[in-house]
Amino acid sequence: MTELSAFVTGADRGLGMGLTKVLLERGFRVFAGEFGLDPMGLNEIAQEYGSRLRRIPLDVSSDVSVMRAADKVREGCTSLDILINNAGILGDYTATLSDPMDFSQMLQVYNVNAVGPLRVAQALFGHLCKGSLKKLINISSEAGSMEQSRRIDRTARYGYCMSKSALNVETVILANHARRQGVEVYLIDPGWVRTYMHGELNVDAAQEPYDTALDILATVLDRPKPEYLYMTHRGERYDW
């Protein structure tokens, strides 16, 4: 049987590393997009899984970096089965309208979280269409839900929420195109995960990255695709 292949962005740590590990455990060849600030976690996984893990330098905010990474994926496998757009940054999450705002940082958050997934999807869509599973997963957030920001009376986190809402509508448009090519698209809020989004490990968060990755991949690989697009890590419908 041909080996299945997956590509994960932002695999250095956090949820991306959890997804990489679970995919390797499930027998996939994994191309791990590595931003590169902390190589330790992927070093450990590499020892266990050898050549089934291929590390690829990737900055999703750069056209050139995404092109180079896509070339390396195409060199390394004849088709891609799963593409996971996971890389993301938080930016400032405290400023309200009454505080100073760093708009250039906000644009970088938008570049990484919203434009980045589209760059990667476009660069590898042809290769994904050749795969046998044909699954594209965009990791969003509750922050992308307009209903959630209204419900919790949110007054800060402009950049991150705006970027994730942009990712959400982008995913709707992308899914319309992908459906015509037989590619299934998932838009997933992973929940509150113990990762490094705030710059250091968030020990207060409710979920481990590995357990969250198990749930996400069970939702995507082991169950029928729900008719809705925006869902939790366990596959329950999420409000737009």
Ligand SMILES: NC(=O)c1ccc[n+]([C@@H]2O[C@H](COP(=O)([O-])OP(=O)(O)OC[C@H]3O[C@@H](n4cnc5c(N)ncnc54)[C@H](OP(=O)(O)O)[C@@H]3O)[C@@H](O)[C@H]2O)c1
């Ligand atoms: N943690 C949560 O509670 C939570 C909740 C909702 C949604 N999410 C989403 O889950 C996804 C994963 O985040 P996380 O929680 O695992 O955070 P994380 O621990 O900070 O991981 C983010 C990953 O993205 C990488 N990255 C940063 N900038 C990048 C760039 N320009 N190009 C490529 N990769 C880049 C980081 O690399 P370095 O480590 O080298 O910086 C890291 O590997 C994000 O899309 C996030 O929005 C997380």
